Amino acid sequence: MSEPLLDIDDLTIVFGGGRGALPWQRLPDVRAVQHVSLKIDAGDTLGLVGESGSGKTTLGRAVLRFLRPQSGSIRLGDFDVTGFGRRVPTEYRKTVQVVFQDPVGSLNPSMLVGAIIAEPLRIHFDMDSRAARERAGELLEQVGLQRHHLDRYPHEFSGGQRQRIAVARALATEPDLLVLDEPVSALDVSTQSQVINLLERLQRETGAAYLFIAHDLAVVRHTCHRIAVMYHSRIVELGDSDDICERPAHPYTELLLASIPDPDPAVQHLKSQRRRELAQGVAGASGRAPTNSCPFAERCPHAMEVCWESFPEPVPTATGGTVWCHLHTTGPRLGGRPVSELATDAQLAEAPAAAADG
Ligand SMILES: Nc1ncnc2c1ncn2[C@@H]1O[C@H](COP(=O)(O)OP(=O)(O)OP(=O)(O)O)[C@@H](O)[C@H]1O
Ligand SMILES: [Mg+2]
Structure with missing residues (x-):
């Protein structure tokens, strides 16, 4: 049997409690993730469901290596993620990408869409501006938008369209794994199904694996091959x-x-x-x-x-x-x-x- 793409083993993440309202108060530590083991095969989708505060985003952030766990290990392909030092290899940033719930906060409002999508292309593929713009146009078309949208700002789009832009930017690096952190929670129901259909089509086209984080089972049921139910860490x-x-x-x-x-x-x-x-x-x-x-x-x-x-x-x-x-x-x-x-x-x-x- 081939190895899974993502292999999380016995992961524990604790946030230090920090200071309370009074100078001598120290808040208790928050055990956000405890002894979690999960695997995702290449091209598969794992749904991670659970209510607010259960630790889903924290787990996703550890996979993205935005934070370091206290114990346990994460391996993605050939990368020993928990073994990284301070500097995360650029190649790893290319291999795993993220789409957040809030497409307003995650897209720089002062940049044109063309520049937003071209940025990862220039960093990871060393493309010149003409080639990056050409590829950014292709990516926009792939997510159901049009080339002329390259010259607009994020605020000129609807919520669903902005999420399509975020997906296009994430796919620009041709990642093996996409962490989707509640990618449709902020959208109305009909837009939700359009974006989910898009994500399913893109998975068939690109072969990327998804870690699909959601609050409720209704969203992940038809999208995901496997589901992990998380409760309080x-x-x-x-x-x-x-x-x-x-x-x-x-x-x-x-x-x-x-x-x-x-x-x-x-x-x-x-x-x-x-x-x-x-x-x-x-x-x-x-x-x-x-x-x-x-x-x-x-x-x-x-x-x-x-x-x-x-x-x-x-x-x-x-x-x-x-x-x-x-x-x-x-x-x-x-x-x-x-x-x-x-x-x-x-x-x-x-x-x-x-x-x-x-
Ligand atoms: N940077 C942080 N510092 C301290 N505690 C944190 C931090 N980030 C998250 N937590 C705590 O860790 C726990 C898990 O939070 P997390 O955001 O992972 O939950 P979640 O399942 O993504 O919730 P939601 O569905 O609301 O997004 C919560 O108790 C939260 O308060
Ligand atoms: Mg969350």
């Missing part, structure tokens, strides 16, 4: 997109799925019911990821004593994915059974006793 479930969405194994993945609105009122009713069940007795997360327990324990309707005591070991799911959840190590879902295989919640409630008896 930890990956809690990982698997093929369809398996994750049709047969989720982790209670948090269930909650994310139940949050996607459904056009069928009957299905929507069931989903709302499920969401209420899952949210029962939930006070909301405290905002600090604990180091040793399952971070979802405080919101999980099925939490057991053990969930407060240790973070679970990975368990292979019945669908070929991986889940990090005690329900699968000692609880009723033993052996990675997806929720859909459990007949009722009543059985789920009785099962721990049955498992203990057996």
